[in-house]
Amino acid sequence: MKKTIKILLADGDRNLGFILKSFLTLKGFPTVLCLDGTEALERYENDAFDFIITEVLLRNIDGYTLAETIRKYDKEIPIVFLTSKSSRLNVSRGFEIGADDYITKPFSMDELLDRVKAICRRTVLKTRNEHIFQLASYTFDSVRHVLIRNGIEKKLTGRELDLLFLFCEYKNRVVERSFALMRVWHKENYFNARNMDVYINKIRKLLKDDPNVELRNVHGIGYKLVVKE
């Protein structure tokens, strides 16, 4: 299962690349850095990524060609291009390949992070087609924001909804704590972590009437919504 968004970063500048990689990884997006196009493609073929960030000007294989090749395998994966001021570039080629964004250097780390997050949010929204989940005797309607059992409806608050929705997406699979924090609170710190504990508690109380549903903790890793059916 996919717990986190794993980024493939292709940037020829070893120093900047390393800084970006460290920053993104720290912010909850594990990142692999490649210094040229060939390396990036090789890495892509031998690993599983959820997000591509690539410079336009890249040694061996340029960013556009890299993106095109990756698009052949994956029509959905978000691709963001980085360009420097000096570089002559073919923006429309980028967008025809299906770029999700272009970011011009110089940019701040936070700017990059913000845009990565924005694109993730969007991609997640797209997949949010299914909105009614059956959890043993509970019915969870994420559009109407209610949890129903024996005809009794309980209205969910925003945080309850987002968190329960996340666990439903990954029903019977482990969701990592840090992933949940990023998805629901969009950041990770001590207080958000405690706050999540509180909401885990609330969700457990909401689901307590049917022993066939259980929000189980996986020590040191995260949680798993176990549904017997």
Add this chain to the structure above:
Amino acid sequence: MKKTIKILLADGDRNLGFILKSFLTLKGFPTVLCLDGTEALERYENDAFDFIITEVLLRNIDGYTLAETIRKYDKEIPIVFLTSKSSRLNVSRGFEIGADDYITKPFSMDELLDRVKAICRRTVLKTRNEHIFQLASYTFDSVRHVLIRNGIEKKLTGRELDLLFLFCEYKNRVVERSFALMRVWHKENYFNARNMDVYINKIRKLLKDDPNVELRNVHGIGYKLVVKE
């Protein structure tokens, strides 16, 4: 027959500007890029545009002044301001000029496109005189200022009308509180915010007879008029 929307984009950053221009053009909105206020104004006077996107901080003539000048010629043309996070700016001045939206950098391309499209939809509604909205079993006629259900008409007051109209424009999408305050009250402060609460309450009472319409709060963000159809 759909008319193409031609955009005048004023942005001092040559690179970002070029990317935005290419992106918008590719997405079906032919765009002309100007790098400063004087150039933008000159272009505006010698060409026909349907949409203005301008940075607030612009060389020679700033974005606000540019917008004000254009407003003298055209009371209807949609104007969107781009601002950077850091820049201290005068949001209410923008809305007094009649801004349709403010977009804070960094934003993703898709975000910009979405908002441009949303504004076009609205403008089309206005010019087509599509002013009647069907909200489940309610009919809202924004020209006659009435809300009708089962043949019973209720007259709406000014504020009720403006606010409900705004929510209808963004039906099933979230309208941010501060955006609503700007659009309806043209400024944002503690009392306006409380005042809006009062009108949210009024609108909910007006719409309470059909459970298929709901003005839902999104905690910490805004409201969403949810209509099941």
Add this chain to the structure above:
DNA sequence: TCTCAGTTTTAACTTTTTTTAACTCAGTTA
């Protein structure tokens, strides 16, 4: 100009939701 009804704003107060905090309990490792 004055009055009055309709409308909007201000204000005080309540409720809901989220966050912070303090403390307890459980699982892991040396």
Add this chain to the structure above:
DNA sequence: TAACTGAGTTAAAAAAAGTTAAAACTGAGA
């Protein structure tokens, strides 16, 4: 088993939103 870290519980504080009523404003008609 002690020490440590992760997780669970509960309560309080803080922030956001909802409700209600009175005050202030506004504009049409006397």
